[in-house]
Amino acid sequence: MDLRELGYFVAVFEERSVSAAARRSFVSQPSVSTALSNLEHELGTKLFARHRKGVTPTAAAERLYPMALRMADDAKTLRSLFRKPEPKTPLVLGLMASLDIPRTLDLVAPLARDAELEVKLVSAEEPCDARIVSRSLRKKNETFVPLWRExxxxxxxxxxxxxxxxxxxxxxxxxxxxxxxxxxxxxxxxxxxxxxxxxxxxxxxxxxxxxxxxxxxxxxxxxxxxxxxxxxxxxxxxxxxxxxxEVGVAYDASTTLAPALERLLRARRLSA
Structure with a gap:
């Protein structure tokens, strides 16, 4: 049984529409229709009743849906077991000694939760990609992005x-x-x-x-x-x-700010 065809079946079942399932799967509508026909032929049963507004699952489709989900999840698990994990992007943040902890955590926590980042926190005096410091501690070669004043x-x-x-x-x-x-x-x-x-x-x-x-x-x-x-x-x-x-993010003016940190700062500015 073709796992890709099962994936198209799940999309049609959830969307109740072949065209919507095709858009969701980033394939053409005929590809989804062909996959459904092949699946119905292999199982020897009709899976959907087609009408002008979309499709309605049959009793057979209702039984197949939870099994198809489990098979798709099992396939993902197998791939993750043997696929080399994507390397995380390192991001080293330097923190000065005196910081408002809740405000700092509001900035750092979303970065630490980012699955694509490997965040490391060090002293502001150590080598790092960016520093959270007061404006008075900004170095001559650094760009300073304000965060808060206290x-x-x-x-x-x-x-x-x-x-x-x-x-x-x-x-x-x-x-x-x-x-x-x-x-x-x-x-x-x-x-x-x-x-x-x-x-x-x-x-x-x-x-x-x-x-x-x-x-x-x-x-x-x-x-x-x-x-x-x-x-x-x-x-x-x-x-x-x-x-x-004034406390903010300081980074080497000759480099660009880490994309993840730039996105976070932009979001903070928009929500301010």
Whole structure:
């Protein structure tokens, strides 16, 4: 029995039309009609009643349909067992240390689910196809595609005297004990005009910075998207310092962006 003829039969059964089945199978209508005739001759029974609006399956076709589906699925399984898998396209993404995790996952997860891609995540300092970084970290030879903008906030221990205020001024932070982030882009903004908070710890990550603030070691200046508050920490905006950062995808300007990433960024722009 010809598996191709069975495939045409399944298409006609589901479409209830020879012409629609032909379009679905990307073949001519006579090819489908011939395949059905051959199948009916081989089985010795009529499979469809033809009329002006299409076809109606007979009782024989109703019995054959589930068996034809199983045979088609078994054939696909056999082919997949012995066919060499298509090589996946590698895509290496560099991530800077301080990122809004939910937003980053919204970008990375669809790429990781793409069966044609082999996604690898590395540090933004390692060789990669594209980097998710703040604009301030863009290299001179890179093109930058913006993704989102987020403001900086002050993270304070819940019992800190300034926690009672809804907004803070930079002058109020002078002399405060500060947990400094080793990859902080904001530091220079608080060393101007004599404002020099006292650095009591240097955190290698946002998680450590938040933990140290929660423990009462000091305060920290953090991008709003990386702070996960709890009952031991509060977050307050700055009233007199306009501080924000733009995060996006940076890639070598002499190359083209990976097609899968380009499609995803285009879809995000259209849905924005």
């Amino acid at each position: 403001r900086y906030v002050v993270a304070l221990p819940a019992g800190h005297p300034l926690a009672a205020k809804s907004r803070l001024r930079a002058s109020e932070l002078a002399g405060e004990r500060v947990v400094h982030r080793c990859n902080c882009e904001l530091g220079p903004r608080f060393t101007k005009g004599g404002r020099r908070p006292k650095v009591v710890a240097v955190a290698a990550s946002e998680e450590w910075a938040v933990a140290l603030v929660s423990a009462g070691i000091g305060i920290a200046f953090l991008p709003e998207g990386v702070v996960r508050t709890n009952d031991r920490i509060v977050v307050r905006p700055l009233a007199d310092v306009v501080a924000s950062r």
